[in-house]
Ligand SMILES: NC(=O)C1=CN([C@@H]2O[C@H](COP(=O)(O)OP(=O)(O)OC[C@H]3O[C@@H](n4cnc5c(N)ncnc54)[C@H](O)[C@@H]3O)[C@@H](O)[C@H]2O)C=CC1
């Protein structure tokens with residue numbers, strides 16, 4: 001089904017999302033408060049850039065919000081969308097905000113659904129589709145169909161939860177990774193190597209439940225009984241993350257993070273990831 005899709009926010013994620021839908025043949029419109037960002041994203045996606053939210057969403061059938069992860073900003077943007085378009089499905093690319101919190105200020109919360117893409121959005125197949133309490137099943141089905149037809153792997157959740165599935169899994173892993181570094185057990189590079197040389201290749205082919213089946217549930221019962229009580233239990237960002245973020249060492253965005261990153265690291269990573277996914281998809285099952 002041909003859609004008219006307005007992408008609001010043309011940064012790291014919005015630009016990639018616009019390319020996904022542009023490549024799928026939909027009419028894509030882009031708005032960003034940074035008009036240069038909107039123009040760049042529109043050019044890369046074969047889309048049109050627009051000077052206002054109202055202009056971008058007028059007549060759109062789908063609105064996809066990829067603005068900064070700040071609830072008050074998203075609330076204001078969703079209000080602008082509702083005022084300018086009474087029909088479109090409104091999808092947010094939020095990383096972690098539960099749909100009901102996001103829809104709290106909306107006139108019609110049933111229009112909201114989460115479509116959570118992964119960075120880089122036009123390379124990573126996964127998109128989590130998360131309904132809020134008021135989201136009709138038909139809206140979830142429509143988003144899943146749209147994403148699937150665009151070549152994505154859409155995973156619908158039965159109900160909302162903060163962080164959805166993948167970010168909860170990532171958060172659990174990253175919490176333990178930082179716990180191990182803060183305890184002096186390993187360096188960030190050594191922790192990363194355990195993933196890229198071990199866990200990562202397996203996870204490209206099998207998720208946690210398949211891995212447990214392959215390893216033996218008796219073994220995993222013993223392992224989890226032994227390890228769970230020793231895991232880190234931080235309930236907020238640990239000092240090694242908070243201190244870097246607060247002093248502006250943001251990683252690839254600034255060149256300095258946990259490890260040194262040069263400016264084209266994200267582009268090189270995206271190219272390598274695309275090649276890896278293509279090779280994986282060509283493997284015999
Ligand atoms: N960066 C990542 O790895 C991922 C981020 N996300 C989520 O996607 C959303 C966007 O994140 P990023 O693309 O990384 O952020 P970003 O900071 O790269 O891009 C945000 C864009 O929104 C624009 N913007 C700011 N206020 C706006 C407004 N009122 N209306 C329209 N545009 C506005 C900014 O100028 C910027 O270009 C966030 O909710 C984030 O949590 C989701 C998956 C991955």
Ligand SMILES: O=C(O)[C@@H](O)C(=O)[C@H](O)[C@@H](O)CO
Pocket residue numbers: 094095096117118119120166167170
């Ligand atoms: O990893 C991803 O692309 C997504 O899970 C995200 O939402 C981002 O990592 C975000 O949580 C932080 O950049």
